[in-house]
Each structure stands twice: as structure tokens, then as C-alpha cells.
Amino acid sequence: MPEESLDTVIHAPARLRIVATLATLGPGDEIAFPRLRALLDMTAGNLSTHLRKLEDAGYVAVTKTHEGRTPVTYLKLTDSGRAAFRAYQAALADLLKGAGT
Known part of the structure; x- marks a missing residue:
């Protein structure tokens, strides 16, 4: 599977870390910006x-x-x-499987 199949929005290292962290929350759960x-x-x-x-x-x-009066x-x-x-x-798993061939 070619690298182009990786979502470029997620693929950037910082965004991948953000999405991976948010994915650990339950569906509908939120985290405050300072905590993230x-x-x-x-x-x-x-x-x-x-x-x-x-x-x-x-x-x-x-x-x-x-x-209260504090923005969150x-x-x-x-x-x-x-x-x-x-x-x-x-897509990443498929890419990595193909890397060994």
C-alpha cells in the first residue's frame, strides 16, 4: 500500500499525537485544552x-x-x-506489513 494512502491531516507527528491522545477518551468525552x-x-x-x-x-x-468567569x-x-x-x-499497518517484503 503506497504512503499516499496515509491521511496527511493525521500523519504530521504533532497531529498524530493529538489524535492518538484524544482517541483514548471515550466517544463523546472531552478534555480541557490545558490538560491536553x-x-x-x-x-x-x-x-x-x-x-x-x-x-x-x-x-x-x-x-x-x-x-464562572473563566473561559475554558x-x-x-x-x-x-x-x-x-x-x-x-x-493503512499504516498495511504499509508496515508490505515493508518486510
């Missing part, structure tokens, strides 16, 4: 840039709200994001 940033050890700007690309692709849902941003993988990640994993 800490887990991935990324700067807020870098994380925001990659989240925007994932959001534009429909893979990540971003919910901005307030807790929650993130979750959408159903299409989960499907894209499963397809990415399958």
Missing part, C-alpha cells in the same frame, strides 16, 4: 495551530465555554475523526 497541552508537552500556540487543522478537517470538535476550551474527537484514525491505523 500538558499531556503532550506542547506550547499553546503550536497545539492551537494543529487543532485548527484537525478541526477544519472535521476530526476534532472544539467547545468554548465559561466556568474543551476538545474531543468527532465520529469522523475516530473513523479517520482507525483508517489511518489500518
Whole structure:
């Protein structure tokens, strides 16, 4: 299977880490932006840039709200994001199987 079959939105290392981390949450579960940033050890700007690309692709849902007077941003993988990640994993597994031949 050619490398072109890998989803380029997910394939970037930072976005792959984001999607893989969000995929560990249950469907519909969310994580706060600061928690995800800490887990991935990324700067807020870098994380925001990659989240925007994932959001534009429909893979990540971003919910901005307030807790009291404090703004809070929650993130979750959408159903299409989960499907894209499963397809990415399958394509990568196929690619790796072919690498030994």
C-alpha cells in the first residue's frame, strides 16, 4: 500500500499525537485544552495551530465555554475523526506489513 494512502491531516507527528491522545477518551468525552497541552508537552500556540487543522478537517470538535468567569476550551474527537484514525491505523499497518517484503 503506497504512503499516499496515509491521511496527511493525521500523519504530521504533532497531529498524530493529538489524535492518538484524544482517541483514548471515550466517544463523546472531552478534555480541557490545558490538560491536553500538558499531556503532550506542547506550547499553546503550536497545539492551537494543529487543532485548527484537525478541526477544519472535521476530526476534532472544539467547545468554548465559561466556568464562572473563566473561559475554558474543551476538545474531543468527532465520529469522523475516530473513523479517520482507525483508517489511518489500518493503512499504516498495511504499509508496515508490505515493508518486510
